[in-house]
Amino acid sequence: MAFQVSTIKYSGKINVTPLGAQKIELGGQAAFPFYDFEGSLPHKTKLALQIWDIDPGEGYSAPLAEAYKGALGDPGTWAKKAVEYGADIVCLCLKSTDPNDQNAGAAEAVAATQKVLDAVDVPVIVFGVDNKDKDIETLSAICEKFAGKNLIVGPITDKNYKQIGAQALAYGHTVIARSPIDVNLAKQLNILLMDLGIKADKILIDPNTGGLGYGMEYCYSVMERLQAAALLQADDKLQQPIINMLGEEIWKTKEANQKTEDVPTLGDQVSRGVLMEVTEAVSLLFAGTSLLVMSHPESLKIVRSFIDKETDGGDLKDEGFIKVPITPIA
Amino acid sequence: MALTGIQIFKLLPGTNCKKCGSPTCLAFAMNLASGKAELEKCPDVSDESREKLSAASAPPIRPVTVGYGDTAFKVGGETVQYRHEKTFFNPTAIGGLIEDTLSPGDIAAKVKRWQALQYNRVGLNLRPELAIVKGGANLAAAAKAVVDNSDLSVILYSEDAGALKAATEALAGKNPLIGPATVANYKDVAAVAVAAKVPVWLKAKDLDEVAVLTKGLNEAGVKDLVIDTGARTPKKVVQDSVALRRAALVAQNRDYGYGTITFPNEITDSLALQVAVAASLVAKYAGIVVLSDLDGAVVFPLLLQRLNIFTDPQRPMTQTEGIYPINDPDENSPVLVTTNFSLTYFIVSGEVEASRVPSWLLIKDSEGLSVLTAWAAGKFSGDDVGQFILKRSGIVDKIKHKSVIIPGYAAAISGDMEEELPGWKVAIGPREAAHLTKFLKEFKVE
Numbered sequence: 068m069a070f071q072v073s074t075i076k077y078s079g080k081i082n083v084t085p086l087g088a089q090k091i092e093l094g095g096q097a098a099f100p101f102y103d104f105e106g107s108l109p110h111k112t113k114l115a116l117q118i119w120d121i122d123p124g125e126g127y128s129a130p131l132a133e134a135y136k137g138a139l140g141d142p143g144t145w146a147k148k149a150v151e152y153g154a155d156i157v158c159l160c161l162k163s164t165d166p167n168d169q170n171a172g173a174a175e176a177v178a179a180t181q182k183v184l185d186a187v188d189v190p191v192i193v194f195g196v197d198n199k200d201k202d203i204e205t206l207s208a209i210c211e212k213f214a215g216k217n218l219i220v221g222p223i224t225d226k227n228y229k230q231i232g233a234q235a236l237a238y239g240h241t242v243i244a245r246s247p248i249d250v251n252l253a254k255q256l257n258i259l260l261m262d263l264g265i266k267a268d269k270i271l272i273d274p275n276t277g278g279l280g281y282g283m284e285y286c287y288s289v290m291e292r293l294q295a296a297a298l299l300q301a302d303d304k305l306q307q308p309i310i311n312m313l314g315e316e317i318w319k320t321k322e323a324n325q326k327t328e329d330v331p332t333l334g335d336q337v338s339r340g341v342l343m344e345v346t347e348a349v350s351l352l353f354a355g356t357s358l359l360v361m362s363h364p365e366s367l368k369i370v371r372s373f374i375d376k377e378t379d380g381g382d383l384k385d386e387g388f389i390k391v392p393i394t395p396i397a
Numbered sequence: 398m399a400l401t402g403i404q405i406f407k408l409l410p411g412t413n414c415k416k417c418g419s420p421t422c423l424a425f426a427m428n429l430a431s432g433k434a435e436l437e438k439c440p441d442v443s444d445e446s447r448e449k450l451s452a453a454s455a456p457p458i459r460p461v462t463v464g465y466g467d468t469a470f471k472v473g474g475e476t477v478q479y480r481h482e483k484t485f486f487n488p489t490a491i492g493g494l495i496e497d498t499l500s501p502g503d504i505a506a507k508v509k510r511w512q513a514l515q516y517n518r519v520g521l522n523l524r525p526e527l528a529i530v531k532g533g534a535n536l537a538a539a540a541k542a543v544v545d546n547s548d549l550s551v552i553l554y555s556e557d558a559g560a561l562k563a564a565t566e567a568l569a570g571k572n573p574l575i576g577p578a579t580v581a582n583y584k585d586v587a588a589v590a591v592a593a594k595v596p597v598w599l600k601a602k603d604l605d606e607v608a609v610l611t612k613g614l615n616e617a618g619v620k621d622l623v624i625d626t627g628a629r630t631p632k633k634v635v636q637d638s639v640a641l642r643r644a645a646l647v648a649q650n651r652d653y654g655y656g657t658i659t660f661p662n663e664i665t666d667s668l669a670l671q672v673a674v675a676a677s678l679v680a681k682y683a684g685i686v687v688l689s690d691l692d693g694a695v696v697f698p699l700l701l702q703r704l705n706i707f708t709d710p711q712r713p714m715t716q717t718e719g720i721y722p723i724n725d726p727d728e729n730s731p732v733l734v735t736t737n738f739s740l741t742y743f744i745v746s747g748e749v750e751a752s753r754v755p756s757w758l759l760i761k762d763s764e765g766l767s768v769l770t771a772w773a774a775g776k777f778s779g780d781d782v783g784q785f786i787l788k789r790s791g792i793v794d795k796i797k798h799k800s801v802i803i804p805g806y807a808a809a810i811s812g813d814m815e816e817e818l819p820g821w822k823v824a825i826g827p828r829e830a831a832h833l834t835k836f837l838k839e840f841k842v843e
Contacts, residue, residue: 070604072640073647101635167832280518280701282740284708288481295479319831321747322697332513334694342672346698349676350706373631373673380632383674385667393692396513 074105079301081357082268083110084308086241087190087217091155093271093357094308099294100353101377106298111374112352114367115156115192115360116149117314118142120171120179121163128318130337134364142179143186150187152364153371156219158192158312159183164205165196173208180209184216192219192360194312197245199226210234217241222273225256232263243310245273248285250292254304267303271310271358278316279347286311290354311351314362317344331396338391341365349373365389400453402430408446409439416440458645458654460487461596461621463574463685464550468526472623472684473656478642481710487656488707489679491699492527492552493691494662497539504539508547511691516700519714519739523700529554529687530564537563544571552576552598552658552685558585565593574598574623574658583610587617596621598658603627604640608652622655623684629663631674638682656684663687668695679703713765714739718785720792721746726755728797731842733826734782735804736763736771744830752834759792759801761785768804779813787818798842802826 080097093113098106122140123132134152138145146157159180163171180193193209195202206220207230221243223231228244235242244260246252253272260270274290277283290309296302317323323340325333333339344366348359352374361367369388376383406426417438419425428434429450436442436450460474471487493511495504508528515524528543530536531554540551551573553564561575577600578586590597597619601607607624614622626637644653661674668688672695675686679702688695708714715737723746735745737760749756761782763771771777786792786801799821803811805828814823822843827836 070608070640070644072636073643101632102639104636167835277740279698280704281743282705283702284480284705284710287705288479288710291479292481321750324751330693332516332693333697334692338669338694339697342669342694343698343701345669345673346676346702349673350680350702353677353680369669369673372670373677376631377635377677378632380630383631383665383667383670385665385670388667388669391668391692391694393510393690394694396510 072104075099075299077106077298079298079303079306081297081308082306084241084268084271084357085217086156086219088215089188089190091190096355096357097298099298100355103378108378110357111378112356113155113358114153114371115158115358116152116154116364116367117158117160117312117360117362118145118149118183119160119162120176121169123162128324128340128362130340131318131362133337141182143182146183146187146191149364150189153367154189156190156192156358157183157187158194158360160194160315161196161205164201166198166201170201173205176205177208177212180213180218184213190217190219192221192243194221194243197222197224199224203227203230206231207234210238210240213240214238219243219271221245221271223256223260225252225259228256228259229263232260232265235269236263236265241269241271243271243273244307245275248275248277248289250289250296250305253289253293254296254302257304257307261304267306270307272305272307273310273312276311276313276316276351278313278320279343279350280322281316281320283347283350287350287354290351290356294355308357309355310358310360311356312360313347313351314344314360314366317347318362327394331394334394335392338389341369341389342391345369345373352377400430400450402427405429405450408442408449410441410443412441414441452651456654457649458642458656459621461623461656463490463552463572463596463623464526465571466548466550468524468548468550469572470526470550472658473654475642475656475682476646478646480706484709484711485707487684488703489683490527490685491525491675491691491696491703492529492549492685492687493525494687494689495528495530495539495543497530497532497535499539501538501542504542505546508543508549512547512549514691514693514696516697518704520717521704523704525691525696525700526550527552527685527687531555533557533560536560537567540564540573541567544568552687556582558582558589561586562589565589565595569593572596576600576623577625578610578614580606580610583613584617587614587619591618596623598623598625600625601627604637604653607641608650611652611655624653624655624657625659626657629660631664631677634659634664634674635677635681638678642682657682658685658687659683660687662689668692671695672698675699676702679706715762715765716742716760718760718762718789720790720795721758721760723749723758724753724755726757728795729842730755730757730796731800731802731837731840732757732759732786732792732796733802734759734761734786736761736766736768736777738763738765738767738771741767745833748830748833749837752837754834754837756837757792757795759786759790761790768806772807772810777807777810779810780817782810783814783817800824800842802836802840804828
């Protein structure tokens, strides 16, 4: 008798969630990631690149500074470059508004967003600094100014969901609901947002992504459990697509920023950072992500190729990807 | 498949002789089912029942030990599909390919380089553990060159049973995994494995053929097996891996109850893409992944992923209590204290290092809790932390000042600490480690 794979019957599916005015769609999964032998998976995971509203300066990872050379400091130019590199979506991070740093206000945040929207025609995520009051100030203004553009704004937490949520609802944007690596807290925040009147397909779940080697496993298991709740138990309060802000987590680690000559056992610095980002991205794909916000364009290229072959089948060919140099060890 | 007490009872003699120590056969059966008794205690059980019972109590995916010494590892032995259901037990082994056409000198250089790829993290040594030696005529000499120049364990890769025999003999005591056993050669490979008592990996053309080979090899006397389903595309290799895990755990099909070996190096030539494929296989159940070459940029990300995926979700990782000097501190350098949750340690030590400010980081045992939870649970209280700094840590012998920085989330303990540490200044650091650089650059010890 021919081998038959044991299959699962799913009772729920992830909401199809349109992003931007262009209506790129996320979600729709009716099976665990890549398990197309037992359920339909209409949309591949989308890939965003993260850009800053200001020049990141000397603290920025050297491999990223190199990749975006000439674009740093101007969000419009940087956004264009991200799209040239293949990003489906651009994620503008409002770094200038951090009260612990430059503490820029709503006007600057609106201006930076305007530049990005003028420069590219892909959906745009506008991401605050995870500071309750500052994000209320900037994201509320952005929601109002760009009414009807269906921006994706966040992070929204249980501390500021009322203010930012109301603005997003009033002006037709999608929200990123961030909760601290916990299934029940994710559900609670979704309920609060839906009680405000926000439609189920206007919310993304941000489970608060941990970096590779820096707590990724917590987020990984919470995502698997979120998927199980959404697909097996058909919990309609958890059927939102998951977004992972992973690039930043990778490139802020010590190991991504150590020079090749300082630690030859860790190999070439650029390849190492790129492959750390790829490795975490692939892990999160299998945990159930719908949208990965990445940093390095080369990581995005590799992950895109992987997703295509993992979905459509066929051989994985080298399309001019980074050649990992073998680092000699004395 | 685990049997119930009643199912076990039906296989027992039913004499209620009490020789096993239980009052009745039924009571003994219940104890067997719950793992509180051993079948050996029953003097009268038939051989047939014994076989059925021991087969039923065997793990659904057979754990197979490969290799020797520090790099020995287990393949299989898993009991769940998702790590949060319990845990994954046996981390995916990572290895590089050695062609036997390389000169012994080149092999020596390569495996010495591979052996240097070791990383210490949370008290664990992360490293790739394997060389996969592939070829025919020179297999024995190449395998010998690997073990003579490194402590890496070895997988032999040749369809020529004669070459496997010679190489297995050259690796006596090193417990190599040998193969591939195929429908064409499996009897010959089995003979080599039985004689040398080593495990075998089999290569099928599809999942149907896997069962043909596992049955055939079992009949030929080889019980310790590792499966290669023959899949060589990223999609097929993952889907086969999932199919095998479910066949063993859900359908409880013994023919598929073995760990797997996978070959990202035969799926793509690009080393970067091999990492992507290997990452999918570490997440999705592979026992072994083979890469075309090993380098820090390639193995380090996979080792971190493996550490994360195979960490027991019910037990937090901890850092050993003690003093951690960062950026070469001296007697006037600031002292920071935090909890022993490994993530807390990593993030704080990473930020302190990035600040380039020479500092002493004290890690206090808080039972693996992060700062906020440790403080709330009373595992990071003022008198406790004060005692630790003054008496247990030994930091007072290393510094000339009396200042200590505590985490912002534990600000409430500063009063109690100052009582415990007379004459000391207890400074409250930032809540988030990300703000440590700024804090340390402005901080002055007193």
